[in-house]
Amino acid sequence: MDAPDHVAAHLARNLISLRHARALTQEALAKAAAVPRSTVANLESGEGNPSLTVLVKVANALGAPIDELLAPPHAKVRKWHAADIAVRSQGRGVKLRSLVPEPVPQEMLTVMEFAPPEPGAWREAPLAGARAGATGDADGDGVRPERVDARHAASARHA
Secondary structure: OOOHHHHHHHHHHHHHHHHHHOOOOHHHHHHHHOOOHHHHHHHHOOOOOOOHHHHHHHHHHHOOOHHHHHOOOOOOOOOOOHHHOOEEEOOOOEEEEEOOOOOOOOOOOEEEEEOOOOOOOOOOOOOOOOOOOOOOOOOOOOOOOOOOOHHHHHHHHOO
């Protein structure tokens, strides 16, 4: 078991880390926890000796269990399920999802997901660089290049 001074240091470090991860100021955390800002500052200095009531209020305001506030250092790895992270739509068939549910200062961690095209939305186009009279199916996809005049392929594609 940790010595009391280590617990206070863990509380200070964890409180600062959780508050920053949630983009809260000391004042905002104090207001959410219904405690004076000086109490938050005192806890973050490592000099605080909070009551159980204060710990519960601060933990609830941060949305974290008390043991996370008091825990010794551990690996900085967390796992979130995709279902726990909000998804926003942008444009047709584009979804944006953050990699983590908490804000990361000065970072942009976003995944873009694209919906598959509707059946029939894409069509095979002749290859502009194909040799005239080519008959082979080199890549095995069943599509054979047709005779194409490369000079007119671009204008035909946009017609």
